[in-house]
Amino acid sequence: MFPWWRRDQRERDLDEELSSHLDMAARNHEERGEEHGSARSHARRELGNLGLIKEATRVSWGGIWRERILQDLRYALRSMRRNPGFSAVAVSTMMLGIGSTTAVFSLVKAALFSPEPYRDPGRLLVLKQIVLGDRVNTSAAEFLDFQRRSRVFEDAAGYESEEFDLTGTREPERVSGVRVTSSLFRTLGVAPLAGHGFSAAQDFAGGAREAVVSEAFARTYFGNPQSAIGRTIRLNERGYQITGVMPAAFVFPASKKSNEQPPPSLWLPMAFSKDELGDRAASYDISFIGRLKRGVSLADAQRDVMRVSREFQREMPEVYRGDWNTRAFVEPLGAEVAARRKPALILLSAGVALVLLIACVNLCNLLLARAGAREREMAARTALGASAGRLAVQAIVETVTLTVAGGLLGCSLAWTAVTASTKLAALEAILPANITLDGKALLFGLLLSLATGMVCGLAPLSVAWQRGPGESLKWSGRTATAARESNRLRSMLVVFEAALSVLLLIGSALLIRSFVAVLATPPGFDAHGVTIVRTSFNRQRYPEAQRRYAAQREIVNRLQAIPGVAQVALTTHLPLADSRTIGFVVKGRDPNEYHWADNANVDGAYFSALRIPLQQGRTFRESDANGLPVAIVNATMARQFWPAGDAVGKQFLWGGNSNPFTIIGVAGDVHLEALDLTPKPTIYMDAYQSRQTDAVFVLRASHTEAAKLGAEARKLIWSVDPGLPVFETASMQSIVDRSLAARRFTMFVLAAFAVLALSLAAIGLYGVLAYMVVQRTRELGVRLALGADPISLLIATVAGGMRLAGLGLVLGLGAAALLVNGMSRLLFGVRPLDPASFAAATAVLLVAALCAAAIPALRAAHIDPIAALRCE
Amino acid sequence: MPPREKYQNRIELLQGTLDMLILQTLQWGPQHGYGIGNAIRANSGELLQVETGSLYPALHRLERQGWVKSDWKQTEAGQRAKIYRLTPAGRKQLLSERDRWSQLVGAISGVLNPSKGEA
Numbered sequence: 001m002f003p004w005w006r007r008d009q010r011e012r013d014l015d016e017e018l019s020s021h022l023d024m025a026a027r028n029h030e031e032r033g034e035e036h037g038s039a040r041s042h043a044r045r046e047l048g049n050l051g052l053i054k055e056a057t058r059v060s061w062g063g064i065w066r067e068r069i070l071q072d073l074r075y076a077l078r079s080m081r082r083n084p085g086f087s088a089v090a091v092s093t094m095m096l097g098i099g100s101t102t103a104v105f106s107l108v109k110a111a112l113f114s115p116e117p118y119r120d121p122g123r124l125l126v127l128k129q130i131v132l133g134d135r136v137n138t139s140a141a142e143f144l145d146f147q148r149r150s151r152v153f154e155d156a157a158g159y160e161s162e163e164f165d166l167t168g169t170r171e172p173e174r175v176s177g178v179r180v181t182s183s184l185f186r187t188l189g190v191a192p193l194a195g196h197g198f199s200a201a202q203d204f205a206g207g208a209r210e211a212v213v214s215e216a217f218a219r220t221y222f223g224n225p226q227s228a229i230g231r232t233i234r235l236n237e238r239g240y241q242i243t244g245v246m247p248a249a250f251v252f253p254a255s256k257k258s259n260e261q262p263p264p265s266l267w268l269p270m271a272f273s274k275d276e277l278g279d280r281a282a283s284y285d286i287s288f289i290g291r292l293k294r295g296v297s298l299a300d301a302q303r304d305v306m307r308v309s310r311e312f313q314r315e316m317p318e319v320y321r322g323d324w325n326t327r328a329f330v331e332p333l334g335a336e337v338a339a340r341r342k343p344a345l346i347l348l349s350a351g352v353a354l355v356l357l358i359a360c361v362n363l364c365n366l367l368l369a370r371a372g373a374r375e376r377e378m379a380a381r382t383a384l385g386a387s388a389g390r391l392a393v394q395a396i397v398e399t400v401t402l403t404v405a406g407g408l409l410g411c412s413l414a415w416t417a418v419t420a421s422t423k424l425a426a427l428e429a430i431l432p433a434n435i436t437l438d439g440k441a442l443l444f445g446l447l448l449s450l451a452t453g454m455v456c457g458l459a460p461l462s463v464a465w466q467r468g469p470g471e472s473l474k475w476s477g478r479t480a481t482a483a484r485e486s487n488r489l490r491s492m493l494v495v496f497e498a499a500l501s502v503l504l505l506i507g508s509a510l511l512i513r514s515f516v517a518v519l520a521t522p523p524g525f526d527a528h529g530v531t532i533v534r535t536s537f538n539r540q541r542y543p544e545a546q547r548r549y550a551a552q553r554e555i556v557n558r559l560q561a562i563p564g565v566a567q568v569a570l571t572t573h574l575p576l577a578d579s580r581t582i583g584f585v586v587k588g589r590d591p592n593e594y595h596w597a598d599n600a601n602v603d604g605a606y607f608s609a610l611r612i613p614l615q616q617g618r619t620f621r622e623s624d625a626n627g628l629p630v631a632i633v634n635a636t637m638a639r640q641f642w643p644a645g646d647a648v649g650k651q652f653l654w655g656g657n658s659n660p661f662t663i664i665g666v667a668g669d670v671h672l673e674a675l676d677l678t679p680k681p682t683i684y685m686d687a688y689q690s691r692q693t694d695a696v697f698v699l700r701a702s703h704t705e706a707a708k709l710g711a712e713a714r715k716l717i718w719s720v721d722p723g724l725p726v727f728e729t730a731s732m733q734s735i736v737d738r739s740l741a742a743r744r745f746t747m748f749v750l751a752a753f754a755v756l757a758l759s760l761a762a763i764g765l766y767g768v769l770a771y772m773v774v775q776r777t778r779e780l781g782v783r784l785a786l787g788a789d790p791i792s793l794l795i796a797t798v799a800g801g802m803r804l805a806g807l808g809l810v811l812g813l814g815a816a817a818l819l820v821n822g823m824s825r826l827l828f829g830v831r832p833l834d835p836a837s838f839a840a841a842t843a844v845l846l847v848a849a850l851c852a853a854a855i856p857a858l859r860a861a862h863i864d865p866i867a868a869l870r871c872e
Numbered sequence: 873m874p875p876r877e878k879y880q881n882r883i884e885l886l887q888g889t890l891d892m893l894i895l896q897t898l899q900w901g902p903q904h905g906y907g908i909g910n911a912i913r914a915n916s917g918e919l920l921q922v923e924t925g926s927l928y929p930a931l932h933r934l935e936r937q938g939w940v941k942s943d944w945k946q947t948e949a950g951q952r953a954k955i956y957r958l959t960p961a962g963r964k965q966l967l968s969e970r971d972r973w974s975q976l977v978g979a980i981s982g983v984l985n986p987s988k989g990e991a
Contacts, residue, residue: 014928016944017905017954021924024906024951046924053925060929062936 007067014057022047068390072397079398083370087402090366093760094406094452097359098445099413100756101352104749106418106438108348117249119189120291123154124333125298127288127305131326136284140276142312143286146328149308152301153290157184158270160285161253165538165725168234174536174727175217177235177266178252184267185212187291188252194225195244202269210269211235212244217265233266236538240268253287254334280319289333301330343825344746347507351753354500356445358760360452361500363406365493365764367399367456369771392458400453407449411442487775490768491804497761498808498845499815504754505841506816510827511747513837514676517829518743523736524670524679525575526611530732531709532574533697535717535724542693549625549688551720552695556603558716559699565709566702569609572692573600574732575672576739582683586641587651587660597637597681598672601690607632607667609700610732617648617665624664625688632665637681654683661685674739676828698732746826758844761808762852769801769856780860781868794861801853802846809845813838890922890930891939892973895958895966898940902957904947905931931956939965 022043029039047053080087118124127146129136138146143158150156159180166173182198185191192212201207211233218228225245232239251263292301309328313320320326371378378391542548552570559568573580582599585591604620606612615635624630631652638647651660661683669679687695697717699709710729717724773780780793820832830837897903897911908931909922934940939962945955958966 013954014932016952018924018928020904020951020953021906024904024947024949024953027949027951048923048925053928056925056929057932060933060936 010061014054018047018050018053068393069397072394073401075394076398076401080402086366086370090363090402091406091409093359093363093366094403094449095409095413096756097356097363097760098407098410098449099417100410101356101359102411102438102441102445103414103417103421104753105349105352105441106414107421108345108352108749109438109441117190117251117254121333123292123294124188125153125290125292125301125330126333126335127290127328127330129284129309129326129328131281131284131324137287139280139284140272140286141278141280142284143288144272144277145312146288146305146308149311150290150301150304152293152296152304154293155183155187156288156290157181157187158286158288159184159253160270160287161264163536164235164266165237165536165541166233166235167237167723167725172723172725174534174725175235175266176264177211177268178264179270180267181270184252184289185246187289189291190247190250192244193247195229195242197244198269203272205271205273207269207271209238209240209271210243211240212246212267213242214246214250214263214265215248218242218245235266235268237541280316290330298330298332305330343823344742347823347826348746348749348753351504351507351750354504355753355757355760356448358497358500358757358764360448360456361493361497362760362764362767363403363452364456365490365767367402368490368493369767371395396454396457399457400450403449403453403456404446407446410445410449414442414445487768487772490771494761494764494768494804495808495811497757497764498805498849499812501754501757501761501848502809502812502841502845503816503819504750504757505844506812506820506837507823508747508751508754509837509840510820510823510830510832510834511750513830513834514826514828515740515743515747518675518740521671521675521829523575523675524612524668527732527736529701530610531699531701531713532728532730532732532735533699533710533713533717533726534728535695535697535726537693537695537724541721541723545691548693552687555697555717555720556605558720559697559713562699562709562712562716564702565699567605567609567700569605569698569700570603570687571600571606571696571698572602572687572690572694573672574696574698574735575610575670576674577735579672582654584652584654584661584683587653591653595641595681597633597683599683599685600672601685601687601692603687606684606687606698609698610670612670613668615666615668616645617663619665620686620688622688624686629659629661629689630664630686631661632667632684633663634667634679634682634684635669636679637683638663638666640681652683675736676743758848761845762848765801765804765849766852766855768804769797769853770859772800773797773856773860776860777863777868780863781865784863785865785869790861793863794857797857797860798850798853801857802849805845805849805853809842812845813842816841889973890926891934892966892969893920893922894927894930894934895939895962895969898956898958898962899966902945902955904953904955906953908956934962937965938962 022040025043025046026036026040029042030036034042127138129138129142138158140158147153147156147158157180159178161176161178164175164177166175180198181203182200185197191197193215195212197212198210199207202210213228213233215225218225221233222228222231228242228245231242233242234240246267252267253264290301292298305328309326313322313326378395381391382388537548537551542551556568556570559565580599581596583594583596585594602620604622607614607619614632616638617632619632620630633647638645641647642650647663647666650663652663653660667682667684670682671677671679672682673680697713699713701709714726714729717726783793784790816838817833824832893912894908897908897915900911903911905924905927909924909927912920912922931940931942935942935956939959940956941959942954942956944952947953947955
């Protein structure tokens with residue numbers, strides 16, 4: 001026996017065996033007295049058809065299919081070489097389809113669902129509580145109790161993000177850091193690159209002041225991770241010794257929004273203070289992250305944390321009042337972000353699928369056209385004895401070779417595109433670092449190219465089978481009605497393509513209209529010509545509020561003196577960038593009835609500097625600073641709590657302040673969170689009555705360019721206090737733009753898909769019409785010769801194309817009407833069944849179809865009857 | 873192409889039986905293809921003509937299944953020929969095929985002569 005790849009040896013063996021058989025038979029005849037020549041021919045006759053014997057024996061070797069596939073593959077490559085133009089079009093259609101979609105899908109997935117860089121992230125859960133209907137984290141005491149009492153976690157850790165002023169290095173800087181319990185690195189399953197983490201003693205105040213820093217931080221300040229260990233850095237005016245450096249890929253907590261500040265660069269011991277531990281329900285600052293024990297389900301964990309929460313309520317009814325309705329729940333890490341981004345991801349994935357589908361349909365169309373041209377070849381081969389199965393396999397191998405070649409090229413195209421796009425500055429805000437091509441998308445693309453090849457290979461055959469070889473051979477290629485079935489199939493495919501394009505067109509039209517609507521939404525303030533400068537007055541540097549107020553007033557005065565600055569204001573939080581929620585009780589109502597409001601602490605000039613209208617009352621004045629607490633509320637809050645329009649003069653209670661806040665004014669609504677979210681009740685407090693240490697200076701320019709103002713402002717701030725960290729200067733417009741980055745990205749990608757889909761559909765339509773015109777050249781020639789008007793031929797051809805497009809349009813509009821509700825969460829300011837979007841999609845499709853039909857129609861009208869008749 | 877059809881049909885018809893006849897013939901000792909064909913013809917009183925187009929596919933199939941093995945050897949007449957011999961697995965296969973055959977013959981004769989069967 002021979003292995004299958006030694007087929008040639010086996011073939012020789014069989015030859016020898018048969019020739020030895022012949023020799024023996026001939027000798028036998030000779031022995032019976034026949035003469036040599038006739039004995040030999042006698043033996044030959046007895047043996048029968050040598051070729052057929054060999055063929056039958058070869059079948060018994062098995063594995064014949066392998067042989068045949070190789071043969072078909074050789075044939076396929078040969079035929080690709082024979083039709084370089086066709087092959088190039090087919091391969092590049094597939095390449096563009098697979099390549100662009102795989103690349104975009106990888107980018108979208110990376111942008112929306114970057115994987116968490118921790119060990120076995122699937123087992124990481126976050127614990128949240130619902131108090132008074134609001135999602136909150138845990139207080140320090142609650143965190144410790146949850147950690148101690150829950151039974152489902154292998155490890156659990158608490159953390160709180162904070163910003164620190166880093167001083168003593170170069171210029172004072174603001175860095176984001178995280179207070180963490182010693183269990184954090186163990187829970188996440190990530191060990192420091194160098195040095196070590198914290199000990200349990202450091203979870204409480206009094207432990208050593210140490211820090212673990214990010215790799216980037218160590219590199220920036222100390223050259224390399226090793227040399228950072230043992231060094232001391234000053235944070236909020238206190239020394240911390242660096243004991244560990246985390247690996248470069250480690251990011252914790254992963255940023256929730258793409259437009260948030262840079263990832264944390266250092267982690268400090270939790271060091272719970274006595275005060276912090278004493279106040280059980282005052283603030284919920286500690287986030288809880290736990291690693292599930294193996295084999296424990298999410299539902300088990302849910303039951304377990306709920307059990308602990310009930311224990312709290314039973315044991316401490318004075319803290320957990322029944323009407324607070326406190327509950328605890330767990331969810332997978334990142335679930336919140338994932339849920340928010342899911343609609344966009346689903347939409348873009350659907351877009352990818354549609355474009356791919358259209359590319360495949362186009363290819364199928366192309367192959368059908370070619371199959372029509374090759375029908376006689378196939379018929380001849382059938383007549384010569386090729387079995388239907390054998391022909392089918394061969395056709396499939398041929399098309400699969402084309403599509404898989406395209407698929408492979410597409411994958412390398414995607415690779416290049418993804419690599420290149422990570423270097424695009426425009427995408428920086430949206431895409432996380434180190435994106436790679438998505439393996440699943442790649443596999444999907446390749447499988448799809450394989451499947452397309454198989455389906456497209458079979459489709460033309462089904463047409464040929466219906467007809468049978470006799471009929472195919474009969475036509476001489478002159479008949480005008482040739483290949484009607486094939487044309488019908490191709491027309492159906494074009495209709496399908498048009499319908500899919502309409503879907504994508506409507507989807508992107510809706511997103512574009514939403515984007516326009518978002519842009520047209522009055523943000524409630526005027527960002528034009530406004531520059532912001534962020535700094536912070538930390539308590540170590542400014543222990544008394546009065547000193548801080550003085551410095552702030554001084555800075556405002558100096559900034560005001562910059563030529564070209566019209567107004568300067570001060571706030572703690574900026575719209576569309578950061579927000580804070582506080583709970584309050586309305587004075588004179590049920591003291592147990594808590595309400596929630598967004599909050600920023602601003603000075604008197606804030607409203608006019610940002611052009612936020614004051615609808616009632618007045619703004620803050622300097623004399624308020626030393627008086628009783630005052631506040632300005634937004635219109636929504638005024639309407640919601642004092643519908644009679646008499647908010648001014650009313651009072652509410654907040655925080656530990658024994659004095660109630662008196663409302664002195666009502667300001668217009670401002671979109672604090674996002675342009676596409678309705679403004680919530682908002683309370684502005686006086687910055688000069690506030691304990692908040694964050695400060696953003698808002699500069700409205702009269703004419704100077706914003707960029708210059710930033711540098712100037714920075715210098716002036718340092719002239720007041722060289723130790724103040726200035727960590728962001730930006731134009732207000734750029735902050736507005738950043739808040740729209742994700743929406744803009746989704747819109748552009750879907751619009752790109754729609755354009756791609758539309759051009760593919762147009763090419764498909766063009767192909768079908770052009771092919772029909774070529775097929776009917778003789779018929780059209782005859783008609784022209786008989787006096788037909790070229791214009792009427794032109795119109796007839798265009799009408800044929802428009803009929804297909806129109807049918808696709810109707811199908812697409814119908815499908816869209818059924819499907820658009822699915823994307824309502826991504827829309828803003830437009831209804832899913834937006835007539836304008838549907839009309840725009842219709843118009844764009846019809847124009848594209850008209851362009852696609854025009855070229856073949858012109859050709860039909862310009863046929864020279866003499867030439868058409870002579871050419872046959 | 874009618875001849876091809878014919879060959880294929882005959883292989884199909886004879887398959888089980890031909891395999892058994894070949895294995896039975898090889899039981900008397902190793903033999904080359906030509907010799908096997910001759911032996912079957914001779915032992916059947918010239919009734920069974922084994923076509924070469926069936927014989928060699930059958931031999932190669934049997935070899936693939938491991939029931940026979942082949943070697944190139946010199947015949948007594950001094951000619952090089954591919955000699956087939958029975959393997960132990962082939963011997964077992966022969967026994968089971970003979971069993972099946974006698975069952976089949978019994979069953980068919982039962983049908984053909986019902987009087988001799990259960991009365």
